[in-house]
Structures are given as structure tokens and as C-alpha cells.
Amino acid sequence: MAVALTIDPTVAKAVNTALEGALRGDEAAARRYARAWRRLVRQVVADHDAPASAFDVLDHLALTAPFAPQGPVGALMSAAASIMTGMSTRPVRGAPSELPDALDYQRFSRVVLHELSGAGTGLERLLAAWQLSVTDAGHLFGVARQAVQQWLDGGVPPARQPKLVMVLRVADLLERNLLPERVPGVVRTPARAYGNRTLLQAIADDDHDHVFEVVARSFDWSATG
Numbered sequence: 280m281a282v283a284l285t286i287d288p289t290v291a292k293a294v295n296t297a298l299e300g301a302l303r304g305d306e307a308a309a310r311r312y313a314r315a316w317r318r319l320v321r322q323v324v325a326d327h328d329a330p331a332s333a334f335d336v337l338d339h340l341a342l343t344a345p346f347a348p349q350g351p352v353g354a355l356m357s358a359a360a361s362i363m364t365g366m367s368t369r370p371v372r373g374a375p376s377e378l379p380d381a382l383d384y385q386r387f388s389r390v391v392l393h394e395l396s397g398a399g400t401g402l403e404r405l406l407a408a409w410q411l412s413v414t415d416a417g418h419l420f421g422v423a424r425q426a427v428q429q430w431l432d433g434g435v436p437p438a439r440q441p442k443l444v445m446v447l448r449v450a451d452l453l454e455r456n457l458l459p460e461r462v463p464g465v466v467r468t469p470a471r472a473y474g475n476r477t478l479l480q481a482i483a484d485d486d487h488d489h490v491f492e493v494v495a496r497s498f499d500w501s502a503t504g
Contacts (some may be wrong), residue, residue: 313394
């Protein structure tokens, strides 16, 4: 007997609500759409015997599902039922979206793929790796926590991106050279190289270029010996 796939109507609504703006080239809406789509995929596949590739296949359906005759949610349910053994689904009412112009679709697909890859703004990875709260991140960049939340939802303003890029380069060096569990302690330990400040304090003081140089030198094994 086939098992019926189910969906969370709240998440399905979030997919449809974000989609209209996303297809008009609104990058914040495209990020919301991608996140809601990923949540919906995981809910549909959860607790079922799905092939290992099911998540990736259904994730990337986000780019074409809006134009399916039954709409994005219906397209997802139909595809999920077809690739998972013993699954069935009831027809889902929906309607296809109008095709956007080429530039808007290019922006939509770029942002959605970027979000589905887990890259996001880069802030998400930084918060996790350094065990930072949104308030901590606000202090790091000299903004209110509300601004950081807006960045997470809608992207980092161009004026803030150079500092973010440099901080992410620091994070990448630490990630590649230290055990993950050591990193939060390292960034919170005062060091003479940072003027007896912690790495976090030095970055908050806009000395992020200097921090990168110090960290890069500390892992330059060719300079030792």
C-alpha cells in the first residue's frame, strides 16, 4: 500500500508568498523562497526511504517548478512521489508562474542556487564556526543586531562587504588549520599580536586587515624552520 506524502501548509505558503518577488529579481525574496523550498523538501522526504540523491534532485527543482502546470508545490509533490518507492500524493492545486524576463530569471536562479548550496551571505558559517550570537556579530561589524538579522535575510550591503570578505578569509584560515572545537576559544583569547586584544576585539576595531596578516603568518609553514 502506497504511503501518502504530506506537506506543511505554512511552509508551502511561504514558498508561494516569496516566489512572486523572487521572479521579479528581488534577491531578498529569492533567498526566502530558496530557504522555504529547502524546508519543504526536507519535510516531504523526512522519514521516507528516499534515494541518497533525492534531496539534491528536489532542491534543484526549485528553479523550474514555478513554471509547472500545477505550480511549484504540486511539481515538488509529483516529483517526490515519482522518485521514492511506494509513495503517492494527492493532486495539489496551483498555477504556473509567468516567465520573467531573462535578467530577472538569471538573478533569481543565481541567488536560489547560492542559497541552496548553503553559502548564503557567509555570515551563517561565521556565526556557527565562531559561536557568535547575532548581537556578537553586530558588535563585530559595528551595527545593531537588527541590522545583522536584516543582512541574514536580505544580504549584506555593498559598503559592508569588503570587511565581511576579509573576516571570512580569516575564518577560512582558522577552519583549515585548527580543529573546529578550538576556533571559538582562539578568537576569544587576547594576544600580543593584536595589541593584547582578542581577535574579535581587533576586528570590531576595524583592524581586520591586520588580523588577516597575523593569522596568515601564523600558518605560513614555509616561513618556519
